[in-house]
Amino acid sequence: MHNADRTTSTAAPSYRERLSPSLWVLVSAAVCAPMAAIVFAPLDGTIALAVGFAVGAAIVVALLATAPTIAVVDGVLRVGRARIPVSDLGTPEPLEGQAARSARGPELGRDDWHLLRGGVDGVVRVPVTDVEDPATHWVFSSRTPDRVAAMITRAQRGR
Incomplete structure (x- = not known):
């Protein structure tokens, strides 16, 4: 359906800043990856690596995605x-x-x-x-x- 009365704003914001975490916070969060891997190491090494990588990546992505602007x-x-x-x-x-x-x-x-x-x-x-x-x-x-x-x-x- 086409709506000719719809208005969209294409103007760029006057100012925009994302308060993303510092590099040290991201590195510290990534330390959770080996800790998660150690928990699953007794089960299987491959599973432990996969879980560790997933946990580390999820925490870093969550920190970046939830950073206020x-x-x-x-x-x-x-x-x-x-x-x-x-x-x-x-x-x-x-x-x-x-x-x-x-x-x-x-x-x-x-x-x-x-x-x-x-x-x-x-x-x-x-x-x-x-x-x-x-x-x-x-x-x-x-x-x-x-x-x-x-x-x-x-x-x-x-x-």
């Missing part, structure tokens, strides 16, 4: 499964180094919404200006916090 698309900030219009946000703050560590730790408020990933040093903190929203800030990890903050600001200006 950050995107600024059509005036909406998307971090993982959460979404908020950029019009409900204040001025974003890109943080790195000690400031990022403080934002992830002692400065993280109890009313702040956050998505923090180990192995990703940069952080973006954005105040929420919507009085109806229970979160006061969004705090999330990013490998390029300056670019995320610039794209949020650009989307707020409507460019």
Whole structure:
């Protein structure tokens, strides 16, 4: 069936980043393969190798597939499964180094919404200006916090 009124958006997102696990996390997950193989080694060596390979591959694929993304698309900030219009946000703050560590730790408020990933040093903190929203800030990890903050600001200006 042809629907002439259907509209599709082919515009690329203003910004998109996947917070995939670091290489060390993937290597650590792959260590599960020999452990699974050892469990099945008394039964049969071939079965043990197959199970070990399957377990290691499944864990690595699961880690990559479930990695959250950050995107600024059509005036909406998307971090993982959460979404908020950029019009409900204040001025974003890109943080790195000690400031990022403080934002992830002692400065993280109890009313702040956050998505923090180990192995990703940069952080973006954005105040929420919507009085109806229970979160006061969004705090999330990013490998390029300056670019995320610039794209949020650009989307707020409507460019």
